[in-house]
Amino acid sequence: MKANIHSNHSRAHMEALRESLARDFPEFDFVFPSPTSSTLDIPPTGISKMSGLAVLMEHLGIGLDEVCVFGDSENDLPIIEGGSQLRRHLERLSRGRGCRTLAYWAGGRGLRSKCAS
Numbered sequence: 476m477k478a479n480i481h482s483n484h485s486r487a488h489m490e491a492l493r494e495s496l497a498r499d500f501p502e503f504d505f506v507f508p509s510p511t512s513s514t515l516d517i518p519p520t521g522i523s524k525m526s527g528l529a530v531l532m533e534h535l536g537i538g539l540d541e542v543c544v545f546g547d548s549e550n551d552l553p554i555i556e557g558g559s560q561l562r563r564h565l566e567r568l569s570r571g572r573g574c575r576t577l578a579y580w581a582g583g584r585g586l587r588s589k590c591a592s
Contacts (some may be wrong), residue, residue, distance in 0.1 A: 477518040506550040525553035
């Protein structure tokens with residue numbers, strides 16, 4: 476289960492609110508579901524798309540080498556950064572597309588998705 480806070484305030488205001496909430500409520504994570512959104516997702520700490528993927532992989536009996544993920548925002552970081560096996564798998568896929576490298580994108584956190592030949 477997760478909750479959301481949506482506001483018509485600026486992104487800067489929401490980032491300040493997130494910092495304050497994170498200090499006051501460490502049992503929750505506060506992440507933006509979109510690079511430009513003033514909405515905050517509020518899942519319990521440690522619950523993310525990656526933890527959901529882990530449950531699904533266990534149920535299906537598959538490993539990270541059989542999974543491909545994508546995302547475009549901060550709430551996708553856990554699944555994009557899901558481990559070195561997943562990263563190696565994505566790199567193999569990029570080579571299959573004729574890419575020399577595949578960079579990953581996720582919000583303003585420094586990861587970008589781009590096929591560079």
